[in-house]
Amino acid sequence: MENLKNYCPECNEQLRGRTDKKFCSDSCRSVYHNRQKSEQSIVLKMIDKRLKRNRKILMGLYDALHNDTKLVPLKYVENLGFAFNFYTHIETDSHEEMVFCYEYGYRKVDKQKVELVKQIPFSEGVDIIA
Numbered sequence: 001m002e003n004l005k006n007y008c009p010e011c012n013e014q015l016r017g018r019t020d021k022k023f024c025s026d027s028c029r030s031v032y033h034n035r036q037k038s039e040q041s042i043v044l045k046m047i048d049k050r051l052k053r054n055r056k057i058l059m060g061l062y063d064a065l066h067n068d069t070k071l072v073p074l075k076y077v078e079n080l081g082f083a084f085n086f087y088t089h090i091e092t093d094s095h096e097e098m099v100f101c102y103e104y105g106y107r108k109v110d111k112q113k114v115e116l117v118k119q120i121p122f123s124e125g126v127d128i129i130a
Ligand SMILES: [Zn+2]
Pocket: 008, 009, 010, 011, 012, 013, 023, 024, 025, 028
C-alpha cells in the first residue's frame, strides 16, 4: 500500500522523514502558529469591540435616566448603533428575559420600549459589591 503523502500546511512542501511530522521545518511551524494566533485575536477583538460598544450605549442611557423607570424607546437604542445580536448572557426572571452586555442589560417592555437594567453578575452568595 502506498503511503499517503503529507504536505506542510505552511509552504505546501511534501513532508519527508518521520510519518508524524506536521511541518517541514521549525520556521514553518512557528509562522503557521503565529498566524493562527493573530487571526484568532482579530476575531476576539472584533467581538469584544461590539460587546463593549453595546455596554457603553446601555450604560450611557442608564446613567442619563434619573427617573425610577428606566424606559427607553427601542428606536432610540437602535439609532445609537446598538447591535442586538451581540450580548454576554441572558437571565430569565419570572418569564421575563433580560439580555445583558456585561452588567448592563435590557428587557423588552413592548414592541416600542425597553427597560434598562443593571446587575452585577456572579454575585450570588458572594458579597463583592459592598
Ligand atoms: Zn514548510
